Amino acid sequence: MKMHILSGGRLRMRKSVYLPEADRSETIDLPVSCVLLRHSQGNVLFDTGCHPSTVEDSVGRWGTMAKAMTPIGGPQENVVSELANVGLVPEDIDVVVNSHFHSDHCGCNEFFKRATIFCHQEELRAAQSSDAVQKGYIPADWQHPMPVVAIDRERDFFGDGKLTLLPLPGHTPGTLGAVVNLARDGSFLMAADAVALRENLEREIMPRNTWDPDKAMGSLREIQRLARAGTKVLFGHDARQWEEVRKGLDAYE
Template structure:
């Protein structure tokens, strides 16, 4: 073989390897679950520039079940069961209520809580951790910044909903940066800090649907994301703006379906439960 032919063969091998790396595996199914509603009676709580005077809005609390082979993973765990059937209280800035538990919805599709062996949490706020303890045997994945804040008891960081992992001995991993959860590119936690120190989104690759990019709380509704609106309770304004920029650009470059988890307009992009995206 001539030197030139050898170079061609090496280049072809590199191209083949690159193509293999660039083609991630896919998860089997993605279900969206109803994990409550938060009636926001003072929408300015979500704007440090007071952009929504006198406005109110319902924010969905959504969770997601992912099937990857024989493994079930839950992304976010919604409002606490104590809020089931809670009435709307217009005297409060925010009034959360829950209609169905996660375990009730899983029973509809024949999945038992103990079959869920992985739980990913976008961040430590109560509307994303509320029912985590129902899956106490699962391994918990949470951003390292949030893990540290929960260990230290920082302002707004309440570890009690995650007690099985914080003191209870259940397996937990703090995630720094992006994390390929199955090692095959099918499901990746995406580093999007700012709302909380270790806030993450989730990228799921599906065979038919294509990539789906779940926001966590990088933004709470379209108007926030479109205007770079930052809630006053975010832990870093600069990181929030950078993460919104990354979320938008990542969705565009991957041609992913972006889903703002609190915006019902985006949640409706996925099939209504019990149907699943595949």
């Protein structure tokens, strides 16, 4: 199996959202990552990043949520363009796994019309609730006609230990991570917003946009356990790590 790290856009937000002690005037630039897994049984995309239209008109796509996060990526910084750089088109993707249904993680779902969408059942329930839009769930990003499989527990996706979906609730009710085991490069955890920044993990800091701090801390403890066992944590939005990892055609195997 090969793992390609792809850009799903870039955002600028208040730093205090992730590190509450920061001055509220201070901002932080955040990479948005997507991960392509090329397995003999199919191509899996973990998260789909921001919709391309947000580069020019974030308010038109996100409404008032655009006040909280500002897209700063270029017109080609989206997962569809990134897939083209590795020789694939959206129709080549068999499965999309959404860590959760916030717009910077599922914004390009609509392009993957042949795929089956996997999510956690609690996330689907939250996105379908009467106050979902106020909580950051934008129907244009997550609500599409493709089949949806909602899981409620850890799942060995291919049955061979190479990809395991792992519930990591707290940031949202149904946040999912994924553990990838590669023959050459070892084990990785795609933590998404269960741990957005390295500093959140190392200093055990809860971001302000945490749905349930107690559950989030439980998920953080599980991530710490995996890290101690040798799993490399891929943080949801860590700019320093983004500069360090291999990206695009330079795959992990």
